Amino acid sequence: MRLIRKIDDDGNSILHMVGRKRKHRAAEDMRSPALLLQEDLLLFELKRTAENCSIVAVLIATVAFAAAYTVPGGPNQSTGSPIILNQPFFEIFTITDVLSLAFALTSVVTSLSILTSAFRLKDFK
Incomplete structure (x- = not known):
C-alpha cells in the first residue's frame, strides 16, 4: 500500500507505471x-x-x-x-x-x- 501512495519526480505513481508497461505489452502481444x-x-x-x-x-x-x-x-x-x-x-x-x-x-x-x-x-x- 505504501508504493501506491508514493509519487516519483515526474508526478507518477506506481499505477501510472503499470499502465504504461501494460500498454507496451498489449501492443506487442495482441494480434487480430x-x-x-x-x-x-x-x-x-x-x-x-x-x-x-x-x-x-x-x-x-x-x-x-x-x-x-x-x-x-x-x-x-x-x-x-x-x-x-x-x-x-x-x-x-x-x-x-x-x-x-x-x-x-x-x-x-x-x-x-x-x-x-x-x-x-x-x-x-
Whole structure:
C-alpha cells in the first residue's frame, strides 16, 4: 500500500507505471483474430502438403530401392555380377538410382519433421 501512495519526480505513481508497461505489452502481444486465422490456415495447408509429399517420396524411395536390387539386364548366372557391368549405361543407371534414393529419403525425413513438429508458425520460419 505504501508504493501506491508514493509519487516519483515526474508526478507518477506506481499505477501510472503499470499502465504504461501494460500498454507496451498489449501492443506487442495482441494480434487480430484474422491474423491468427491466417496463420492457422497456412499451417493447415503446410501440413496437408507435407502429408502428400511424404507419400510420394516414400513411393519414389521404394522404386529406387527396388531398382538397385533388380539390375537391368539381370545377373550373370555363373558369377552373380550384372551382365551390363562394363557398359556406360550401367554407370549412369547406378548414379541416377543412388541420387534418386538419396533425394527421396531426404524428402521423407523433411516431410516427417514437418508433420511431427509442434505446429507453431515460428517453428516453420
